[in-house]
Amino acid sequence: MSGAVRVGVDRDRCCGAGNCVVTAPEVFDQDDEDGLVLLRRTEPPADAVDRVRLAVELCPAGAISVAPRPEPGHSSTPVPEASATP
């Protein structure tokens, strides 16, 4: 029931409670400087998807979103903007 997903976080909403880091440490981290959420990866491994969904529910600020991952191979052209962020 938990298909492949893509995770998004909103650092403006984040209040640094850290529940996501406890729930799915391989996906979420906290910034050393401000304690706000950092994404370790946008596409969590299959065995972490349920915990990522739990992190969405546990987030007191509603700062985490999960969307179905687009089917790979649907379009075989590489996505250039994927590497645009530092």
Next chain:
Amino acid sequence: MDGAEHARLRRMLTAEFMIRNVRRIEPLIRQTVDRALDELHAAGPPADLVTHVALPVPSMVICHLLGVPYADHGFFQERSRTLIDRDAPPERVQRHVRELRDYLHRLVEAKVATGERADDLLSRLARDRVDTGELAVDELVGMAVLLLIAGHETTANMIGLSTLLLLRHPARYAALRDDPGHADGLVDELLRYLSIVRTGLPRLATEDVEVGGRLIRAGEGAIAVLSLANRDQAAFDRPNEFDPYRAAQQHVAFGFGVHQCIGQPLARAELRIALVELARRFPRLRPASTAGRLPTRDSSVVYGLDALPVTW
């Protein structure tokens, strides 16, 4: 305090209490717990667990983190207690708030004034935020009051009540020693089941919102009662049972929303380490036979025990 003003101040503290930094101070917590258990051992049996362990452990840890001298604990423990006591006369509450503020004001001023900065939270904020003009001294004093009170009252009461509950479930107490890896799950269930914050959180709807099938219109108030939410049958199976193996993470013992307790990683770590070490060092711990019922804090916003006589 809400919105941008709250976010500005909260964000100066989020990094201080994040998981990674709490893990870094776990050895300090363990050392504090070990010393407290030595004290308990030396004082009995029987001895009072609240006096020797539950109260001093979180108090020493928050003092160390904030850079507040623990030697003054008699002064601020009495005052933080008054502040959350519903039966305290108003003039006493006002006097104690003022005295606590004045005490922390002097401490913060000293930290701002001194050239040499110690490595504690209030000193860091004085250096990184007050000196740069981002934070007023009064705001830092406000933070110090809040953190000192919150750091004391909640965890201390959780340690006392949790111990009593576990001693009434000897198999659970033994499991804590044999399976410390499960202690995190147990801590969440203790937080849910005991729900020691007994005051409702008042909120005002800023726009029409539906909660649990009921429409709350903009401008209307609502009070969130954490203990009721934590016993909600729709969220927890057989909610009135204490079950350390249930998935209890969705409890709201720390509140919910952007005001959720910022110190929760610290509170969790203190509770886990205190309980695991207690079970390890005192496997035969049991309540000491006392004539009457245990003294409970019935008029306090934060429920707990005033004493827990134990023997071993």
